[in-house]
Amino acid sequence: MQRLILLLSLVVLAVGCQSEKKEKKQITIGTKKEKASPYDTGKAIFNGKGKCYTCHKIDKKSIGPGVIDIMKVYKDQKGDLIAFLKQEAEPIVDPETYAVMKTNFAIIKTFTEEELNAVEVYMNEVANGKTE
Numbered sequence: 850m851q852r853l854i855l856l857l858s859l860v861v862l863a864v865g866c867q868s869e870k871k872e873k874k875q876i877t878i879g880t881k882k883e884k885a886s887p888y889d890t891g892k893a894i895f896n897g898k899g900k901c902y903t904c905h906k907i908d909k910k911s912i913g914p915g916v917i918d919i920m921k922v923y924k925d926q927k928g929d930l931i932a933f934l935k936q937e938a939e940p941i942v943d944p945e946t947y948a949v950m951k952t953n954f955a956i957i958k959t960f961t962e963e964e965l966n967a968v969e970v971y972m973n974e975v976a977n978g979k980t981e
C-alpha cells in the first residue's frame with residue numbers, strides 16, 4: 850500500500866512538473882513576440898492604414914504640409930497634436946486648406962488612444978531626424 854502511495858505521488862509529481870514546463874514554454878513564446886515601439890507603430894500607421902503619407906511627406910510640402918513643418922509649428926505654438934487629431938483643437942498650420950485634411954478624419958476616428966499617441970511619437974521623432 851505504501852508503495853502504491855509512493856508511486857502515485859511520483860506520478861502526480863511528474864505530471865505537475867510537466868505542466869509547469871509547458872507553462873514556462875508558453876511564457877517564453879510570449880516574451881519573444883516583443884511589442885512594437887510607439888515609433889514603429891506610428892510609422893506603420895502613417896505609411897499604412899492612416900494614409901497620412903498620401904498627403905504628407907517628411908521634409909517638403911505636397912498636398913499637405915511636410916511633417917517637419919507641422920512639428921515646428923506645434924513646437925513653437927505649443928500645439929496639442931492629439932487634440933487636433935481628435936478634432937478637439939483648431940488647425941494651426943494651414944487653416945486655409947483644413948478642408949482637405951478633414952477628409953481623413955473618417956479614418957483617424959477609428960484610431961485608439963494608443964495609436965494616436967504612436968502617430969505623434971512618430972511625427973515628432975521623424976521631424977527630429979530619425980530615419981529608420
Ligand code: HEC
Binds near residue numbers: 899919941949950957
Ligand atoms: C487628403 C490629404 C490628407 C491626408 C490623407 C492627411 N492629411 Fe494631414 N493635412 C492635410 C492638409 C491639406 C493639411 C493642412 C491643413 C491644416 O493645417 O489642417 C494637413 C494638416 C495636418 C496637420 C496639422 C494640423 C494643423 O494644426 O493645422 C496634422 C497634425 C496632420 N495633418 C496630420 C495628419 C495625419 C496624422 C494623417 C494620417 C492619419 C493625415 N494628416 C492625413 C492633408 C491630409
